[in-house]
Amino acid sequence: MKLVWFRHDLRIADNSALHAACTGDGPVTALYVLSESQWQRHLWAPMKRAFVRAHLQELARGLAALGIPLKLLQSRHVVGQAEDVLAFAQAHAVSELYINDEYGVHEQDRDQRLLIGAQKCGIAVHRYCDHLLLPPGSVLTSAAQQPYTVYTPFKRACEARLPANIGVLPAPKKQPVNALTADPVPDHFAGEAAFDRDAWPVGEQAAMRRLLSFCKTAIGDYRDERDRPDHAGTSRLSPYLMLGVLSPRQVWQAAAAVPSEGSAGFRNELLWREFYQHLMAQIPRLSKGKPFKPDTDLLPWSYDKAAFQLWCEGSTGIPIVDAAMRCLNQTGWMHNRLRMIVASFLTKNLFIDWRWGERYFLEHLIDGEFAANNGGWQWSASTGTDAAPYFRVFNPETQAQRFDPDGVFIRTWIPELGNESARSIHLAGKRSGYPAPMVDLKQSRALAIGHFQRLSGQPMGQDQQELAL
Numbered sequence: 349m350k351l352v353w354f355r356h357d358l359r360i361a362d363n364s365a366l367h368a369a370c371t372g373d374g375p376v377t378a379l380y381v382l383s384e385s386q387w388q389r390h391l392w393a394p395m396k397r398a399f400v401r402a403h404l405q406e407l408a409r410g411l412a413a414l415g416i417p418l419k420l421l422q423s424r425h426v427v428g429q430a431e432d433v434l435a436f437a438q439a440h441a442v443s444e445l446y447i448n449d450e451y452g453v454h455e456q457d458r459d460q461r462l463l464i465g466a467q468k469c470g471i472a473v474h475r476y477c478d479h480l481l482l483p484p485g486s487v488l489t490s491a492a493q494q495p496y497t498v499y500t501p502f503k504r505a506c507e508a509r510l511p512a513n514i515g516v517l518p519a520p521k522k523q524p525v526n527a528l529t530a531d532p533v534p535d536h537f538a539g540e541a542a543f544d545r546d547a548w549p550v551g552e553q554a555a556m557r558r559l560l561s562f563c564k565t566a567i568g569d570y571r572d573e574r575d576r577p578d579h580a581g582t583s584r585l586s587p588y589l590m591l592g593v594l595s596p597r598q599v600w601q602a603a604a605a606v607p608s609e610g611s612a613g614f615r616n617e618l619l620w621r622e623f624y625q626h627l628m629a630q631i632p633r634l635s636k637g638k639p640f641k642p643d644t645d646l647l648p649w650s651y652d653k654a655a656f657q658l659w660c661e662g663s664t665g666i667p668i669v670d671a672a673m674r675c676l677n678q679t680g681w682m683h684n685r686l687r688m689i690v691a692s693f694l695t696k697n698l699f700i701d702w703r704w705g706e707r708y709f710l711e712h713l714i715d716g717e718f719a720a721n722n723g724g725w726q727w728s729a730s731t732g733t734d735a736a737p738y739f740r741v742f743n744p745e746t747q748a749q750r751f752d753p754d755g756v757f758i759r760t761w762i763p764e765l766g767n768e769s770a771r772s773i774h775l776a777g778k779r780s781g782y783p784a785p786m787v788d789l790k791q792s793r794a795l796a797i798g799h800f801q802r803l804s805g806q807p808m809g810q811d812q813q814e815l816a817l
Contacts, residue, residue, distance in 0.1 A: 349526075350376045351442040352416075353433060355450055357478055357592035358403045359552050360410045362516040364476035365446040370414075370520030377528055378411050378418045379436065380404060384538050386426045389454075390718065391710035394541030395680035396587075399548065399714055401540065403593055405533045406551040415523040417530035426454045430461035437471055440528070445471055448478035448592075451629035452718060453636065480622055481514070481596050482506060484629035495630045497640075497733050502626070503619045512604070516597050543680060543714055548587055555588040556598070563602045563611075570610035574617075577672075577683040578756035583614065586715035587681075589621070596622070624723035627733065634722055637703055639731035647731075647799055649701035656704055658786055659694050662761075665785035666776050668748035669693050671761035678761075680714035685751055691728035692742035697792040699799065702729035730800065738800035741793045748774040 350369045357363055369376050387397060408418040423432040437445060445466060449459070459475075466473045477483035487505050488494060496502035549558070562583045566573070573581025588594040600618060603611050628634050639645055658664050662673035672686035682690075687709070694705045706725040710716040726732025730740065752758055755773035759766050764781040765773050776785035 349440060349442050350374055350444045350446065351437055351440070352376060352378045352446045354378055354380045354407065354418075355448065355455075355592075356590070357448045357595075358400075358407045359593050359595065360407070360414070361519040361552060362595045362598050363448070363592075364478040364517065365448045365474070367517045367520055368474055368476065369444070369446040370416075370523055373524070375524050375526040375528075376416050377440070377442075377526060378407075378416050379421060379433065380407075380418060381421045381423045381429050381433065382534075382537075383423045383425060383429065385424055386429075387537075387539070389426070391707060391716070392539075393680060393710065393712050393714060393716050394539055395543040395712075395714040396716055397537045397540035398543050399550075399587060400591060401533065401537045402545075402550045403591055408530060408533050410552070412530055413522075414520060415526060417526055417528045418533075419528065420531040420533065427458045427461065430458050430465055433462065434465045434469055434471070437466075438469055442471060444474065446474045446476075448476050449483070450479065451484055451625055453628075453632045456629070478595065479592060480625055481600060481618070482509060482622065482626075484626045487626060495626060496623070497627070498735050499620065499623050499733065500735075502623050503616065506619050506622060510600070514597050514601050514604070516595065516601055547584075547679065547681075548714065552593055555585070555593045558588075559583070559585060559594060559599060559602050563606050566610075567603060567606050567614055568608045568610045571613040572610075574613065575685045575751045577686050578752045578754070582683065584681075586717075590715045590717040620723075621720055623733075624719040627723065628719040635718070639702075639729075640726055640733050641731050643803060644729075644731040647803055648699075650699045651701060651704075652698070655698050655786065656694075656700055658783075659690070659698065659700070659705075660708060663783050664693070664787075665778075665783040666693060666744050666789075667755075667758045667762060667765060667774060668744050668752065671758045674761040675757075676709075676712055680712060682709075682713070685747070687724055688728055689742050689744050689747050691725055693744055695725075695729040696741045696796040697787050697789060699792070699796050702726065702731060738804070739797050741796065743789060743793075745774050745776065745789065 352366050352369045357365070360366065411418050421432055421436055423429045447459070463473055487496065487502060487509065489496060496505065566581060569581065573579050585594060585599060589596065589599065596618060600615060603614050634640065659673065662670035662677065664670055669690050672682055672690050676682040691705055694700050695702045702725045706721060709721050710718070723732060727734045730738040748758065754770045755768065758773050762782070765779065776789065778784035
């Protein structure tokens with residue numbers, strides 16, 4: 349029998365492992381591993397847990413229509429899953445195991461144990477790159493054959509390798525009769541919380557409709573609209589990519605079919621996702637709470653719990669920051685421009701350790717994916733791969749004026765500012781029923797820059813001192 353172990357690839361179409369297993373003779377069985385300890389260790393948000401469960405139910409129905417039963421396996425922790433899956437495979441006379449690779453440090457350790465154990469058991473393991481456009485280790489610098497650590501040359505190298513019309517795999521046909529019966533997917537996962545199904549419709553077909561609708565109606569304006577949280581200018585596909593309900597190939601192909609500056613900008617964002625995944629796979633310390641730039645671990649980060657709590661609950665007195673955090677807490681999602689603004693405020697104005705913010709995001713985001721989240725936080729904290737130096741600090745008032753000019757987004761999430769004018773609503777300042785700003789933006793920025801300056805030992809020029817985005 350052939351066994352397909354599903355992980356972050358909960359789809360039937362364009363699934364490399366599933367497609368390969370369904371080619372040829374013999375019955376196919378699907379497997380998914382449930383692990384509460386893994387969800388806790390990897391900080392799965394309550395809404396993410398519910399989102400995964402809902403898609404697991406959809407996957408089970410889709411596989412059943414193909415004659416493929418979905419079996420569920422309880423496992424204690426991520427590395428131990430290798431032994432549990434091999435025990436299941438031996439108990440059911442599995443001769444071939446099909447998997448799509450994952451790239452976190454724990455997942456790589458798990459799959460290495462799987463390969464060693466499978467060889468001893470006489471089980472053939474077939475592995476595929478399915479969560480990314482290109483496998484980690486395949487995009488290296490031409491001179492030193494090392495991973496790219498700056499995005500722009502990485503992007504150029506990827507674009508040179510990607511075909512103009514990237515191929516996708518069709519859904520498999522109905523399979524031979526399988527003697528095993530499917531296990532029922534639970535109606536509830538431990539610690540889950542309901543998500544808005546209108547905002548995040550469930551299933552492959554719903555995700556594909558969202559993708560095609562975005563490409564038809566909005567992708568052309570993506571470059572102009574992508575930074576506006578008050579407009580519906582982004583694709584909102586991130587939860588589906590995170591879980592593998594859509595493949596990056598499907599998304600790339602649909603976007604490339606609409607040639608425009610907007611499409612190019614959108615595909616650029618897909619390659620940012622690719623970049624952070626490649627870095628995580630090839631630089632293990634990123635999965636271990638360490639900065640990309642090791643010397644930045646010497647910065648005197650603040651661990652002020654009271655200040656952090658004000659940031660978490662959206663009570664900083666900085667309107668765009670508070671609106672963004674309240675949106676996250678209520679919906680499990682935050683616009684990407686807002687993620688950069690609130691991260692910059694936490695790490696540069698409050699000078700709180702970026703790892704606190706990184707953890708909070710994972711604990712609340714429905715689309716929480718470690719590599720992208722880690723990369724974004726380190727970019728904002730100036731501990732990561734970004735080529736711009738530490739003196740890049742977002743000014744939240746300026747950002748709000750540029751990207752929420754009429755205050756529509758702020759009013760949505762801070763009703764106590766509903767009567768403010770479009771000019772005043774962006775500005776920090778005490779109002780009735782709304783807190784005074786917890787820090788002075790100019791002074792706190794100067795303090796943060798001073799910390800980085802002392803670490804680097806290099807004084808700044810006037811042009812650097814004035815760089816506030």
